Structures are given as C-alpha cells and as structure tokens.
Amino acid sequence: MRCYILKILFFTDTHIRGTTPKNRKDVFIDTLEQKFIEIVNIVKENNIDFVLHGGDLFDRPDVSITVASKFAMILDQIPVPLYLISGNHDIYGHNPDTINRTMLGLLDVLGVIKLIKSGEKVILEKNNIKVQLTGQPYVYDIDTPNHLDYYLLKERDNNVNYYIHIVHGMLLDRPFIKGIPYTLIEDIKDTLADITLSGHYHGGFKLTKIDEKYFINPGSLVRITNSLKEIERTPQVILIELDDNIKIKQLPLKTALPGEEVLDRKEIENNLFKSERIFEFKQTIDAALDFEKMDINEVLMEVSTAENVNDEVKREALRRIALIQMKGLTGD
Numbered sequence: 100m101r102c103y104i105l106k107i108l109f110f111t112d113t114h115i116r117g118t119t120p121k122n123r124k125d126v127f128i129d130t131l132e133q134k135f136i137e138i139v140n141i142v143k144e145n146n147i148d149f150v151l152h153g154g155d156l157f158d159r160p161d162v163s164i165t166v167a168s169k170f171a172m173i174l175d176q177i178p179v180p181l182y183l184i185s186g187n188h189d190i191y192g193h194n195p196d197t198i199n200r201t202m203l204g205l206l207d208v209l210g211v212i213k214l215i216k217s218g219e220k221v222i223l224e225k226n227n228i229k230v231q232l233t234g235q236p237y238v239y240d241i242d243t244p245n246h247l248d249y250y251l252l253k254e255r256d257n258n259v260n261y262y263i264h265i266v267h268g269m270l271l272d273r274p275f276i277k278g279i280p281y282t283l284i285e286d287i288k289d290t291l292a293d294i295t296l297s298g299h300y301h302g303g304f305k306l307t308k309i310d311e312k313y314f315i316n317p318g319s320l321v322r323i324t325n326s327l328k329e330i331e332r333t334p335q336v337i338l339i340e341l342d343d344n345i346k347i348k349q350l351p352l353k354t355a356l357p358g359e360e361v362l363d364r365k366e367i368e369n370n371l372f373k374s375e376r377i378f379e380f381k382q383t384i385d386a387a388l389d390f391e392k393m394d395i396n397e398v399l400m401e402v403s404t405a406e407n408v409n410d411e412v413k414r415e416a417l418r419r420i421a422l423i424q425m426k427g428l429t430g431d
Contacts, residue, residue, distance in 0.1 A: 103226030107263075107339040108142055111153025111298030112319035114188060117166040122325040125361050128166065133354040134320055135173045138336060141350065142177050145338065148225045149179055153298025153316070154186030154237060154267030156212070160201035160424070167202045171211050182213045182221065184234035186267040186298060192421025193239040200425055215265065220256065228341055231259045233292075237267040237299065239417055240410065242280035250282055252292035261341050264292040270316060272304040280404055284314045293345065296337075302328050306347060313347060320352075322362060330358030 113135075119127035142150060157167070174181060191197040198204040198214065207214040215221060215234035223230040235241070235249045252264045269281040284307055287295070294313045303318025317337050322329045334355040340346040 103228060103342060105149075105223070105225045105228040105230065105341045106145060106147045107149050107151060107223075107230075107341070108138070108145070108147045108336055109151045109153065109296050109315070109339060110138065110317065110320050110336040111267075111296075112155045112186065112301055112321070113152070114155055114158040114319065114321050114323065115162060115166060115170050116158035117163055120323045122323060122363050123361055124363050125356075127321075128169075130354075130356075130361070131321060132169070132173065134334070134352055135170060137352055137354045139173060139176045141336065142179060147179055147338075149223050149230075150177055150181040151232075151263075151265060151296060152181065152183035152212075153265055153296055154184045155188045155298060155319075156183060156186070156206075157202055158188050160189055160191050160197070160203065162202050164202075167206070171206055171209070174206070174211050180213055180223075181211075182215055182232060182234075182265075184215050184265050184267055185236040187237040190237070191424045192417040192419075193237065194417060194421050195236040195238065197421055197425070222256075222259070228261075229259045230341065231256050231262045232265070233263070234265040235267070239413065241266075241268040242282050247282065247287060250287040250295065251290045252295075253290075255291050261294070261345070262292045263294045263296065264290065265296045265298075267298045269300055270295070270297040270304075270314070271300060272307050272314075278404075284309070287314075288312065294339065302332065306349070313345060315347065317349065322358060325362045325364050330362050330364065332358065 113131065115131060117128055119125070141147070185195050185198055185203055187193055189198070189203045190201060195217065198207075203212075203214070206212045215232065217235055219233065221232040223232055233252060238249070240246050241249050249268065250266050250270065252262055255262055269275070269279070270284060271281050272284050274283070275281045288309045290312065292312065294315065297314070297316045300316060301319035301323070303316040307314040315337055317335045318332055320334050322332065322334065333351045335349050335351045338348040338350055340348070
C-alpha cells in the first residue's frame, strides 16, 4: 500500500476586479483580498502540492495594472505551482487565442500562474504519484450538444495514477433554465478522467460520483448576484488527496461572511409578490432592452447562444467584438 499522499487544492471563478458589484454591501476588492490570503494560508497549512483554478481569475481581460499587480503579489506567495484555464471573462470575444493580449496571459508569461491550453497534457508528480492534468478553456460553443468532446477525456498516458480534466463551461447535475445552453454530468459520464473539475456556473453543484468518477464544481469564490441560492451559499475550496484512493474534502472559507451581510436584497424584497425566477428573468429582459448598459460579457453571451445563426457568422461576430475590445491596446 502506498504511504504517500499528493494534495491538490481547487477553486474557481474569483472574478478579480477593482469595483464593487451593485449587489454587494462591502468593499469587494478588500473582501477578495482576504479570501486570497486565506487560500495562501490553506496551501501552506495543509502542505498542498499543486493548486488548480477553474477559470475567470479576472472579471475582465483588461483589468487595471494596479488591481492585477495587487493580486499577482498575493498569488506569488503560493509556494507551489498554480495551474489554471481561461474563462470567458479572462479573454476577448470568448476566444482563448486572445490570451496573449490579456492580464491573465501576462501573469502566465511572468510565471505567476501556469496556463493550461486545450489539448495540452501536464504531468503532476509528487511522492511517486503521477497525475495527468488536462484542461479546456471557455469557447463560445462549449455547451452545444455536438461539442461534448470539450468535456471528455479520451486519452490516458501510461504509467499515470490519476487523470484530472478541468473545464470552464456550464456543467450541471440537473436540467437548467430553458434557453441557456448547458451540459449535464450524465452526458459525460463516459469520460476517462477520474476527476472532472468545472467552473463557470457560480452556484456550483453537489459533489457527484458516478462509476468511481468524480465531478466537482465548488461554486464561485465570490458571490455577485443577490439570488436566494447565493445568499445561502458559503464560498469554498476543494481539497483533493490522492494515494491509493481519492479523497475529496470541501473547505468553506472562514473569511466568507454570511450572505445576508454582504449581499443587498432590497430589490428582491420589494418584489415579494413575484417568484425569484420571474424577477431574475425580468432583469435579463430589462438589460437586453437597454443595450448601452449591458456588460460586454452579456453581449458576448447573447451572440454565442443566438439560435438559427450560422457558426461561421457567430465566429466572425465574436472576432469583430474582440477586435473592438482590444482597440487602442498597444503591443504585438
């Protein structure tokens, strides 16, 4: 029996930004800083060997240098390698190929983090335990029915003990709201990965195990929306211990305050006669009607999920949006 353990810490969707979302009562950047410092301490106190991030490290690809450098210095305190994939907020036009023009790409070049690209295999090794790590960054068509391959690990290297695949996509344990593309765990249960880690869906889902395979999304490290689920949810990280078996531990963050202390519920409380779903749907419609106030990521999502539009047209639209986003940026 193997007497050594390889330890991995996983978290996702940190959405680093300098401003405070309108639904938060606190100073968001200060709260986020406390959470990152706690994660650094968790890594040190638990003798973590590798750290994994599920994407959307930043809330936008061109986050300010001041904000990026602040958190880069904290991440640099993590004494072990930090691997991550890019999320839809990290890149321009939902296109991972734009990563070299982003703050996330800069952190990769500087060696603060290690980006995993689509199709790349990374071998993590410690104490005679080998892990094959792969990842799929966010792309606009990731949750269309004919692209389950994004979620599936189909090749396993020999002489490896465990296989982990990270995906930034709408992976869920149950059907979701009509009109929003998603992928069910049930549809990818034939993956060769021992552990599938996902981000993107901020609410996360309960730890799921099918045929000795684990599917995990702990939810976003931050709570931005003021939905009932977010108020009740406590941000957490996942500790994975590998020896002769797989052990998964959920670690709620001690610095995460109760939802009602940080999320403003006035809007919903003033609409008690409506169900939360109807109210949130109305918010979406209102945003769509007021295009000038829409966040660029909402625009990108609308383009990505538009029905009855040729894929070539979608790709060209996203390419042009990316160019507009990057307009004015200097460099090669």
